[in-house]
Amino acid sequence: MPDIYQMLNIVSSHVIPVVVLLVFLLINMMYLPYVERKVLAHMQSRLGPMRTGWHGLLQPIADAVKFLMKEDVIPAKADKWVFKIAPLIVLAMAFGAMVVIPFGPPPDSLGLLNKEAPLFVSNLNIGVLAILAFASVGAYGVIMAGWASNNKYSLMGGFRSAAQMISYELPMAFAIITVVLMAGSLNLSDIVKAQSERWFIISPVGPVVFFLYLISGIAETNRVPFDLPEAESELVAGYFTEYSGIRFGLFFMAEYTNMIVVSLLASIMFLGGWLPVQILPQTLGHIAPIAFINKMLAAIPPTLWLLAKLYLFIFFYIWLRATLPRYRYDQLMAVSWKFLLPLSLGTLLVAAGMKQMGWM
């Protein structure tokens, strides 16, 4: 029965990855806010949510029920269609970027079907560019939300956010292009493979590129210290001031999905993706205890390594939020255009030169 095999193939290569990815994202979107509140609280000597469940573990469910049950208020003078579509665009683009991210090498041990079950939804050859494309369209959702609310704070927030996203897209794109240059491929799996000898963060220009990517990635996701669009002391809540109920929830979910995308991309491009941590395999690898530790580290499944790196970055995000004050708007723009952009252009030039000379 070839038809059944064909259908099984489609299910295993398309349906299952999509479902798994959605479940992963939904669980993360529920529990990352909880983790954030908890970590923030402990950094500030508080306890955080404690009432719902053991140490507040059921808090996300309570929050989700609240989002769903609250009235969905649409301002009378709002542009109804644009107002309704805006959060969907933001969330859909965040999900779209997740589609091209590989969560590990294709497993060959799973011989259940005649085709390997992939750990990605789509192994696009232009993976990195697809993420940039989705990110650039995501800015529309924010600016639409700000405009359609017909509220001056929302509009200001939307404009700020769009300007910020456009400004920081440039250094981010140049940082990504530098990585692509080092790896010689736009495919994310190939970028990981190119790091099997040495992670890009410890390659000659790696630290600078990593710094550029991290700063502009934080700015792209509108997080502290770049959360100008929703600066509550001046703009109430920025572009989603007028949103309530589940539509507000959608913006919330999109923010966390974007954090996950940026963190995953950082792990894949600089920290070797799903490659395990190894203690100096080239120089000290032959010494018995170190070789043993390296073997043990390599035995941990690749996907767990990627997730560990992902949550490292998420923790970093939360840490920043607990630590840093917000930038002023003109400082924000100056940092992007006068510091990050020239630096990223220079880095790209240096990296291209080194690649040409064969030093990398």
Added chain:
Amino acid sequence: MINKAIFIYFAAVILLSAVLVITRKNPIHSVLFMLLLFFHIAGVFVVLNAEFLAAVQLIVYAGAILILYLFVVMLLNVETESKASRANRYWPWAAGFGLLVAAEIALLVARGTFPLDTAQPMRLGASGVKELGIVLYTRYLVPFEIASIILLVGLVGAVMLAKKRSSE
């Protein structure tokens, strides 16, 4: 078969949103329909396995050019723009040229063959980035450089226009 159905979907949405871009009264809605249009053009590129062009379509047109349109349009007063008359006294000329172009397109479509029917789309898995890069830097090097110089001139011109003259 499935490819053809997907193509027809993209083509239909492209035509529909193109019409809506010029018929909507609210300029912001026009820009948003243009975004829908660009998105579906990118979809057509994906159907032809030209993923790189699809990404460039979104990054350049949707991500850079159209968002500046949106900025400008949002600075307009939507109320007055919506009430403004949709045509000026040159409309018969515009309509005449429009009809001429439409007739030409109809003629070409009636005579031409379509790549989706006859030719193969791009090889699956070949993103074409490398091939495109090689062709751009060898065979089409001069046009490529001319295009970049034109863009640079535009950039310098914009800076000159925006610059405050300190001596005057």
